[in-house]
Amino acid sequence: MIYLLWSLFNIGMLVWFLLIAFGALKLFLKEMGMVSTIIFVIGIFSFIKGSVVSNQDKGYQMKQNxxxxxxxxxxxxxxxxxxxxxxxxxxxxxxxxxxxxxxxxxxxxxxxxxxxxxxxxxxxxxxxxxxxxxxxxxxxxxxxxxxxxxxxxxxxx
Known part of the structure; x- marks a missing residue:
């Protein structure tokens, strides 16, 4: 149960963070302009680490025995x-x-x-x-x- 509650809490925090980020992005666009906003967004995405590629094994063929x-x-x-x-x-x-x-x-x-x-x-x-x-x-x-x-x-x- 603790795993489910912690996961739901994390999803809620992520939604809250995204709402704050879009609000900040809107203000940034208004104050700094489109070019600065695009550079800012690219800079933010550069800090995201991880891989989108799956690391799962590719089709292991079981032998008869x-x-x-x-x-x-x-x-x-x-x-x-x-x-x-x-x-x-x-x-x-x-x-x-x-x-x-x-x-x-x-x-x-x-x-x-x-x-x-x-x-x-x-x-x-x-x-x-x-x-x-x-x-x-x-x-x-x-x-x-x-x-x-x-x-x-x-x-x-």
Whole structure:
């Protein structure tokens, strides 16, 4: 519930900021002129950091002897943190293992910064240890880093 409330608070702050910014832009245009306003807007956009390009994997092709699974690490009303894994099936279930952390849901105002993800499979049991920081943000500024660690096992079928 706290994740949802914090996300809604962040969205409200963003709308409020945009209203203030458009009001200031209107005043700037009136006082300084069109050319100065365009230079000002370009300067403001130059401070925005981040990427619009998605960093998701591009179409992994599973092999015939591979299986996929998912373990929920943390769940809230609007936010889920999951460990996704792909493992090679063999007669002893002691095979290769690949894992990734997936963050889904409404993540405005908070997010997951992954640390170390360790997974190992022996005799059909996956042991995992996931570390990372849950970042609490206000308008993109990190206010608090909450270190988290998840340990456990998953039995594969």
């Amino acid at each position: 591979e299986a996929v699974g998912m373990k929920n690490l943390e769940s809230a009303i609007s936010y889920h943190l999951d460990l996704s894994y792909i493992y090679t099936k063999d007669s002893t279930y002691n095979g290769k293992l690949s894992s990734k952390i997936l963050v889904t849901g409404l993540i405005s105002g908070h997010g997951w910064n992954p640390g170390l993800t360790y997974t190992e499979m022996k005799n059909g049991i996956i042991n995992y240890n996931v570390t990372g920081d849950h970042q609490w943000k206000l308008l993109g500024l990190v206010l608090y880093n909450q270190e988290q660690e998840f340990k456990g096992t998953v039995k594969v079928k």
